[in-house]
Amino acid sequence: MRFVKDFLYIIGLPALLLIGWVVWSAQSDSFFVPTWEQMTNAFANTWTWTRMTTDVFPSVGRLVVGILVSIILGIVVGLLVGSFRWLRQLMEPTMEFFRAVPPVVLIPVFMLLIGIGDDMKIAVIVLGAVWPILLNTIEGVRSMDEVLSDTSHTYRVAGAARVRYLILPSAMPQIMAGIRQSLSIALILMVISEMFASSAGLGYTIIQFQRSFAIPEMWSGIVVLGLIGVIMSFIFQIVERKVLAWYHGQREMENAG
Amino acid sequence: MRQRRATWTNRLLGLVGILLFLGIWELLPLLGIVDARFMPPASAAIADLLTKFGDPVFWVAVWDTLVAWFVGMLISVVAAAVLGFVIGSSPFLRKFTNSTIEFLRPVPSVALIPLAVLVFGVGVESALLLIVYACFWQVLIQVLYGVADVDVVAMDTAKSYGMGRLARVRYVVFPTALPYLMTGIRLAAAVALILAITAQLIIGTPGLGAEIARAQSGGAYVSMYSLVLATGMLGVVINIVFRAIERKVLSWHTSIRSEVK
Amino acid sequence: MADTPDGHIPVGHTVADGEALLSVRNLKKIYHTDGGDIEAVRNLTFDLPKGELTCLVGPSGSGKTTLLKAISGLLEPTSGEVKLAGKLVTGPPKNMAVVFQEYGRSLYPWMRVRENVELPLKVAGMNKAKRDQLVDDALQAVGLDHVPRSYPWQLSGGMQQRVAIARAVAYQPEVLLMDEPFAAVDAQTRADLEDLVRRVWKQLGVTVLFVTHDIDESVYLGSRVVILSSSPTIIQQDIKIDLPDERDQLETRSSARFAELRHHVYEQIQLAKQGFRPDQAKAQV
Amino acid sequence: MADTPDGHIPVGHTVADGEALLSVRNLKKIYHTDGGDIEAVRNLTFDLPKGELTCLVGPSGSGKTTLLKAISGLLEPTSGEVKLAGKLVTGPPKNMAVVFQEYGRSLYPWMRVRENVELPLKVAGMNKAKRDQLVDDALQAVGLDHVPRSYPWQLSGGMQQRVAIARAVAYQPEVLLMDEPFAAVDAQTRADLEDLVRRVWKQLGVTVLFVTHDIDESVYLGSRVVILSSSPTIIQQDIKIDLPDERDQLETRSSARFAELRHHVYEQIQLAKQGFRPDQAKAQV
Amino acid sequence: GGDEAPTDTEQDAGQGNGELTQISVGVIPIVDVAPIYLGVQEGIFEEHGLDVELTLAQGGAAIIPAIQSGDFDFGFSNMTSLVIAKSQGLPLQLVAPGPQTTGEPGNDFSSLLVPEDSEAESIVDLEGQRVAVNTLNNINDTVLKEGMRQEGGDRDSMELVEVAFPDMGAQLESGNVDAIMAVEPFATLAKSAGAREIYSPYAEPIEDLMIAGYFTNTDKIENDPELVDSFITAMKESQQFAEDNPEAAKEILSEYTEIEPEVVEQLIMPRFPQEINRESTERIIELSEETGLITEPVDINELIYEGS
Numbered sequence A: 001m002r003f004v005k006d007f008l009y010i011i012g013l014p015a016l017l018l019i020g021w022v023v024w025s026a027q028s029d030s031f032f033v034p035t036w037e038q039m040t041n042a043f044a045n046t047w048t049w050t051r052m053t054t055d056v057f058p059s060v061g062r063l064v065v066g067i068l069v070s071i072i073l074g075i076v077v078g079l080l081v082g083s084f085r086w087l088r089q090l091m092e093p094t095m096e097f098f099r100a101v102p103p104v105v106l107i108p109v110f111m112l113l114i115g116i117g118d119d120m121k122i123a124v125i126v127l128g129a130v131w132p133i134l135l136n137t138i139e140g141v142r143s144m145d146e147v148l149s150d151t152s153h154t155y156r157v158a159g160a161a162r163v164r165y166l167i168l169p170s171a172m173p174q175i176m177a178g179i180r181q182s183l184s185i186a187l188i189l190m191v192i193s194e195m196f197a198s199s200a201g202l203g204y205t206i207i208q209f210q211r212s213f214a215i216p217e218m219w220s221g222i223v224v225l226g227l228i229g230v231i232m233s234f235i236f237q238i239v240e241r242k243v244l245a246w247y248h249g250q251r252e253m254e255n256a257g
Numbered sequence B: 001m002r003q004r005r006a007t008w009t010n011r012l013l014g015l016v017g018i019l020l021f022l023g024i025w026e027l028l029p030l031l032g033i034v035d036a037r038f039m040p041p042a043s044a045a046i047a048d049l050l051t052k053f054g055d056p057v058f059w060v061a062v063w064d065t066l067v068a069w070f071v072g073m074l075i076s077v078v079a080a081a082v083l084g085f086v087i088g089s090s091p092f093l094r095k096f097t098n099s100t101i102e103f104l105r106p107v108p109s110v111a112l113i114p115l116a117v118l119v120f121g122v123g124v125e126s127a128l129l130l131i132v133y134a135c136f137w138q139v140l141i142q143v144l145y146g147v148a149d150v151d152v153v154a155m156d157t158a159k160s161y162g163m164g165r166l167a168r169v170r171y172v173v174f175p176t177a178l179p180y181l182m183t184g185i186r187l188a189a190a191v192a193l194i195l196a197i198t199a200q201l202i203i204g205t206p207g208l209g210a211e212i213a214r215a216q217s218g219g220a221y222v223s224m225y226s227l228v229l230a231t232g233m234l235g236v237v238i239n240i241v242f243r244a245i246e247r248k249v250l251s252w253h254t255s256i257r258s259e260v261k
Numbered sequence C, D: 001m002a003d004t005p006d007g008h009i010p011v012g013h014t015v016a017d018g019e020a021l022l023s024v025r026n027l028k029k030i031y032h033t034d035g036g037d038i039e040a041v042r043n044l045t046f047d048l049p050k051g052e053l054t055c056l057v058g059p060s061g062s063g064k065t066t067l068l069k070a071i072s073g074l075l076e077p078t079s080g081e082v083k084l085a086g087k088l089v090t091g092p093p094k095n096m097a098v099v100f101q102e103y104g105r106s107l108y109p110w111m112r113v114r115e116n117v118e119l120p121l122k123v124a125g126m127n128k129a130k131r132d133q134l135v136d137d138a139l140q141a142v143g144l145d146h147v148p149r150s151y152p153w154q155l156s157g158g159m160q161q162r163v164a165i166a167r168a169v170a171y172q173p174e175v176l177l178m179d180e181p182f183a184a185v186d187a188q189t190r191a192d193l194e195d196l197v198r199r200v201w202k203q204l205g206v207t208v209l210f211v212t213h214d215i216d217e218s219v220y221l222g223s224r225v226v227i228l229s230s231s232p233t234i235i236q237q238d239i240k241i242d243l244p245d246e247r248d249q250l251e252t253r254s255s256a257r258f259a260e261l262r263h264h265v266y267e268q269i270q271l272a273k274q275g276f277r278p279d280q281a282k283a284q285v
Numbered sequence E: 001g002g003d004e005a006p007t008d009t010e011q012d013a014g015q016g017n018g019e020l021t022q023i024s025v026g027v028i029p030i031v032d033v034a035p036i037y038l039g040v041q042e043g044i045f046e047e048h049g050l051d052v053e054l055t056l057a058q059g060g061a062a063i064i065p066a067i068q069s070g071d072f073d074f075g076f077s078n079m080t081s082l083v084i085a086k087s088q089g090l091p092l093q094l095v096a097p098g099p100q101t102t103g104e105p106g107n108d109f110s111s112l113l114v115p116e117d118s119e120a121e122s123i124v125d126l127e128g129q130r131v132a133v134n135t136l137n138n139i140n141d142t143v144l145k146e147g148m149r150q151e152g153g154d155r156d157s158m159e160l161v162e163v164a165f166p167d168m169g170a171q172l173e174s175g176n177v178d179a180i181m182a183v184e185p186f187a188t189l190a191k192s193a194g195a196r197e198i199y200s201p202y203a204e205p206i207e208d209l210m211i212a213g214y215f216t217n218t219d220k221i222e223n224d225p226e227l228v229d230s231f232i233t234a235m236k237e238s239q240q241f242a243e244d245n246p247e248a249a250k251e252i253l254s255e256y257t258e259i260e261p262e263v264v265e266q267l268i269m270p271r272f273p274q275e276i277n278r279e280s281t282e283r284i285i286e287l288s289e290e291t292g293l294i295t296e297p298v299d300i301n302e303l304i305y306e307g308s
């Protein structure tokens, strides 16, 4: 019963939107708004198993590596920068500088420094996806409860133990919020990274469709992107429920009142 | 007095960080790690940027970029905040919209360019669509987290004093979500700048992005890097402004409090 | 209601229904948690007559807070009902103020002390002049007129709690619920605040339900003391406090009657802690 | 140190320096805030002899928490110094445990009760068997051996505070600082915990500084009571409690000497609240 | 053409009233569009009653939808993109010629370049090698493949990767690619850094290849043929002007690109023909079909509109 309800929540709005689009596209003759028929055809013809293995899976592989690197980098640097005020002050303008520069114009620099292989594409994903994790980790570390921090000090929970038992768990809700944001940014950058020095990949395919005016195919690619986003988000939510069981429990307890 | 001195060392350290970065950039081509023709040293880019400072064309491009950035931000922040509060305060809406939000969020703005141009043409409106689309999710997600963070006791207090829904949003939910909203806005500020530049680069709406495209297509590497430098500087300035606003608006918040101490 | 502390009052019957401002009938609250259901309140029935100052005492975890939340309409009971002036309580009623146990979380950290106290009045649409008057008076009454521009987190725990009390007083409610409001306050301030509560109670004619686990306090303050059993909670006993209306920290507390009442309450609580339950001892009415 | 409660002790001098485990000299703390500077502690000088159980009483906002934080090395004093066993305290010293006033925020919400109590021992590198023993004993001592796998936020306030106490006890510190630890605990549990603190104190030979605003509690618990003036804080008085070493909740509290001492402390606090300050009354030594 | 007289008079009459028709044209900031800038500067469009607003875009991604939406009246695009768009059913038509190869191998505005020390001597030596083109599945890889085939190599044997023109030089030097297909000014830049030309991909495989052109929406042709004719005439005159005044064409580059003056001096300009080259366009359509870029055949008569 609860499962059915959850399922209805998941598909409810998408179904409504789908119906809206079917109705709208049926009476629109715009070249850029494909009909239901065009879309289903495009889907069936485009996303074959071969295409999955040559374009989708390698892209998703880079995406996953990029996300993992972002998480590790974001948390490690975030813990450092969040813990030392001087480091934060030292780094903040430079970090803001890099955050403000569009990846599209930084990619040539990466190509110069890293080359044009998978490394470069992963680096581009990390370049964009690391910020929400990094900033959230910094915020999480900074907004640590003073009493808890004092308690740990008096019990001499210091060094690695302090990170392991205090800083990391207390920042974890924020870190998770950051990771959640990063997932979609990473997906966006996966596409952008494949706009350069590529000859295969999901993002590359979508761009090719766009350039060759294969509009239904392009939209079908975007739908695939969205689906990957949804899948990632649901995997993430499962992981989050586990990692932050205490946090949600506490919330529920408070909210029960 | 003490505080003032603190912010000065603060800025000084930040400056040191920037200098460090510029130093590394300067050395990369000098040490032959990259070819100076394709990535000129920082000094060359800075020198070029200084000459650009005297060129009204540059300032017009900066202005165009800032206008697109600001309007895009404003629209997305207002829309996302309003929707975020509405969705966030209803468990039903939260669950109902979750999958759709997760679906739409990762759709890259660049993929929407044909749609944007088709609907809005090549003017600033298209750039705005891309900016708003990208920023909207950043702010929305933050606001949703913020609204979920409202303290039950604080909320109960408001209810027990007979505050209606609107008053509770105004006096309890909004201040609670404000730190989250500010973070969202700060994230969005950077994203908006990125998208403004990217849209100008690809669609050709006037601004720094279009200037970068012009430099790129002419093989003017020094000019391109000086424009990228200008973009980054714009980002730093925007961040400083938002930090200041945040410090003012959130003076009561733990993260700021510990900073002031 | 029995006149002597030893007079047992049948569960489910206290004062005549006619005078009751607040009436709680067969209230039951079960919390559903992952770890199973917790029956916090089993079957509570009692009345608060208009204008009385009732103290509710019970051991830690006996469901005092739960009961208060149900009365203030913040928590939906599993079964049973709460009526205020004859009307079923489904949401927070007007003219009721609650001082929460978690004072630290009930003040708004983004508002200064003064703004915290002023907010409910402002939202209620009271004009500025009247508001200022009430806020000033309330802050003075709790001895905090010197820190109106501080933020709550710049104050000590006791001071924070006093801000919460000032807010309730300024609001001039008809019914005032207080959940262990003096837990964080020092003895002297506490004595002052106790007298303040009694003063406010008499001046405003407000009906007060005061939750505490301090037996002396309950006897000193109340015109009546309701003792809760340990969880799942029912009413252990309901005692009328027949001390003179004018109370004095030194005099009253050292009177023989005070000691007697205090002793009785203490005994009852001891019983409650040992698991004695009136519903097991005798059939329920 | 004076033997009678009335014997005034010159500020700045208490016990002979030789025996002091903890010594506080001319401690001053000024908080810098937007609204101006707040002088929380003006000039505190006192010693804690090794093995004593000293109670610190003072009105709300008198800087008790501030003082405790300075002693535990968590807060840098504006001037003056704190020495532990002759060594200047600059950060939290070894073998010191602090039980904070805000119990709800001093437990790790992501750890179960047992893990919370165990963590300091684990970090200190104690072996598992010994750890388990100490944790079991401590949980049993505070009466919480039935909830080791609960999370702190699943417990009532009083239970949470007992977890914090268990953690401090299991840590077996040389110096134990407690900041109004029983504020949220019901009367009976409180009595039990008071006896627990005295038992631990005697068993471990630990030096305890116990902050409270409950006068009865301070007299019942302490071998000595230090009374703070209101803010900016100095020492109002330092009293030796000459009650018999074996104390009993009923017997001791009803003794004449207890009443006398209690009365004296009460008076002093009244004086403090009225703004009487020893440093104004007489020249400082 | 001889059919310009009547419209000319009409437009001139219009101009006599002091009213210019405003049109907006989407172009790309490259050497190829110098004539239209010249035409505007020299008043050629004004003479034909047109007030032209030129907007720079990065490529077809923006220009073609903008033509669809009517935001641009005319746009600039390479032939392959147009052919693909046409085969997808977009209602577009080519109306005026763009740049054309000089036809002289070794002296064209596009070059296939290898590092100085490369062993490759001709395009066939690139079999199995990595070659950078700016856009895959477009005109540049089409002509490269055709060149490879004509020289006797396997058309599909090169590993083509997409690298933007500005990044090609660096990628060639770092050895990430074995060869690049660059256009001006990047070809000149790369050559001056030591790269060696082994093939002229526009000049050699297809005779008089017209690389790009100006197009519009079919609706526009139906609804406002006079306007389209005026544009065609003005465009042809502009092309002619550029062809006749190569120095002026080079000079105008500084108006919309940022090419260093020394490079402008050295770079090789394309030719700017007056007429649309049907043959080379036909060839592009065939090659697009052969390489699978299009699946639906494109009728050249529906693609090209040469005025009413």
Ligand SMILES: Nc1ncnc2c1ncn2[C@@H]1O[C@H](COP(=O)(O)OP(=O)(O)OP(=O)(O)O)[C@@H](O)[C@H]1O
Pocket: A252, A253, A254, A256, A257, C031, C032, C033, C038, C039, C040, C058, C059, C060, C061, C062, C063, C064, C065, C066, C067, C101, C213, C231, D154, D155, D156, D157, D158, D184, D186
């Ligand atoms: N939100 C909740 N979810 C689950 N159980 C709860 C919740 N709130 C309270 N309880 C449980 O209900 C019982 C009563 O709790 P309540 O807080 O009402 O007691 P209390 O009398 O106010 O205690 P204290 O004197 O410590 O404040 C306790 O056993 C507690 O663990």
Ligand SMILES: Nc1ncnc2c1ncn2[C@@H]1O[C@H](COP(=O)(O)OP(=O)(O)OP(=O)(O)O)[C@@H](O)[C@H]1O
Pocket: C153, C154, C155, C156, C157, C158, C159, C184, C186, D031, D032, D033, D038, D039, D040, D058, D059, D060, D061, D062, D063, D064, D065, D066, D067, D101, D213, D231
């Ligand atoms: N972080 C702070 N910033 C500014 N002022 C502070 C801060 N902490 C405490 N104070 C001020 O210092 C004074 C002493 O506070 P402290 O918390 O030490 O008192 P306390 O004796 O522990 O009070 P209580 O018994 O209520 O806990 C108070 O006036 C308080 O407002």
Ligand SMILES: O=[N+]([O-])[O-]
Pocket: E077, E078, E139, E140, E183, E211, E212
């Ligand atoms: O138009 N092109 O030069 O590809």
Ligand SMILES: [Mg+2]
Pocket: C064, C065, C066, C101, C179
């Ligand atoms: Mg409670």
Ligand SMILES: [Mg+2]
Pocket: C156, C157, D064, D065, D066, D101, D179
């Ligand atoms: Mg305190």
